[in-house]
Amino acid sequence: MEATIEVNGLRKSFGRAVALDGMSFTVKPGQVTGFAGPNGAGKSTTMRVILGLDSVEAGTALVGGRPYRSLRRPLLHLGALLDAAALQPSRSARGHLLWLAHSQDLGARRVDEVIRLVGLEKAARRKAGGFSLGMRQRLGIASALLGDPPVLMLDEPFNGLDPEGIVWMRGFLKSLAREGRAVLVSSHLMSELRDTADHLVVIGRGKVVADTSVSELLEAASRGRVLLRTAEREQAMPLLAREGATVTATGPDTLTIAGLPSERIVHLLGRAAVPFSEVSAHHATLEEAYMELTRDAVEFRGATGEKAA
Incomplete structure (x- = not known):
């Protein structure tokens, strides 16, 4: 003790x-x-x-x-x-x-x-x-x-x-x-x-x-998510969202997708002729896991994407 x-x-x-x-x-x-x-x-x-x-x-x-x-x-x-x-x-x-x-x-x-x-x-x-x-x-x-x-x-x-x-x-x-x-x-x-x-x-x-544990937290945050790398992000996002996926832009050419298996994502993109270079299991960072856990607990939140007056 x-x-x-x-x-x-x-x-x-x-x-x-x-x-x-x-x-x-x-x-x-x-x-x-x-x-x-x-x-x-x-x-x-x-x-x-x-x-x-x-x-x-x-x-x-x-x-x-x-x-x-x-x-x-x-x-x-x-x-x-x-x-x-x-x-x-x-x-x-x-x-x-x-x-x-x-x-x-x-x-x-x-x-x-x-x-x-x-x-x-x-x-x-x-x-x-x-x-x-x-x-x-x-x-x-x-x-x-x-x-x-x-x-x-x-x-x-x-x-x-x-x-x-x-x-x-x-x-x-x-x-x-x-x-x-x-x-x-x-x-x-x-x-x-x-x-x-x-x-x-x-x-x-x-x-x-x-x-x-940190490892268990990262595993839980990563589970069921797919990383998509594509230069046509603006085409891929609404296409996958219409199929019930939750799509998050995580970079200029990367998306994180929840709610659709990778095989289904590949099929949808291929049918719509949307080019992509990678579809793989997403490995969450500790920052991503933390932001997800505390999303509803942030008391002070700054504006994003807005010009200063």
């Missing part, structure tokens, strides 16, 4: 706005769990509740079977990064970590270990207020690792990282999971979750809309 986060039936409102509406999921050891959802879906609120920073009207959030607030030395149980800017800018990176370490009865040796782990040796004695966002993210990760906790919870850890930092972060998170830790990572970047997460919890409007 030690390396887990258990969220069960969380309900919370801010005035008339419902932030969490029965939120329930479990973060298990030995894997990276991605936590995704549109803006306003409840990700940050859920993380704050797990840390005891926000109260709820109903439900529980447990770390290793216990409320976070009941933990005497909490950084030894759960390491969290919610806001990389939450530091005293006049302190050095090492000073910031020493201050946190002393609060948990940890020594300077552990501070130097985590500085090395995140690659901040050359900047350790610089004032943190002058750090770039990417360097602050690394310092936040170091803070989360101070207590060598079995559980880690990171909110948007890829923000501000350069390409080298992103590659490092992917491998680092995977290595933490391989050690048997439970790792919860919130991100808007589906490409990073695709390359990092083993499991995915997708939420919308305060509820869980998917709780499954």
Whole structure:
């Protein structure tokens, strides 16, 4: 039970706005769990509740079977990064970590270990207020690792990282999971979750809309869909739609088709003399699967295809 986060039936409102509406999921050891959802879906609120920073009207959030607030030395149980800017800018990176370490009865040796782990040796004695966002993210990760906790919870850890930092972060998170830790990572970047997460919890409007492995989610999103490549997209789309297919343009010469088998598509196109170069099984991307799941949960949606006034 030690390396887990258990969220069960969380309900919370801010005035008339419902932030969490029965939120329930479990973060298990030995894997990276991605936590995704549109803006306003409840990700940050859920993380704050797990840390005891926000109260709820109903439900529980447990770390290793216990409320976070009941933990005497909490950084030894759960390491969290919610806001990389939450530091005293006049302190050095090492000073910031020493201050946190002393609060948990940890020594300077552990501070130097985590500085090395995140690659901040050359900047350790610089004032943190002058750090770039990417360097602050690394310092936040170091803070989360101070207590060598079995559980880690990171909110948007890829923000501000350069390409080298992103590659490092992917491998680092995977290595933490391989050690048997439970790792919860919130991100808007589906490409990073695709390359990092083993499991995915997708939420919308305060509820869980998917709780499954990344591979199972992609398989479900791909099932029964056909990829059509044709230079005559405008002819193919209405032709297939009249036969009951759902046709989506996914590129200048590609369509994704649901509701018709590939053999029927080939027959219809051939009979109408519509040229095509490929008909194959569609393999959905994680972004496509995510957009489909959260289509009805997006609160803020920009205009498309319209000229600015």
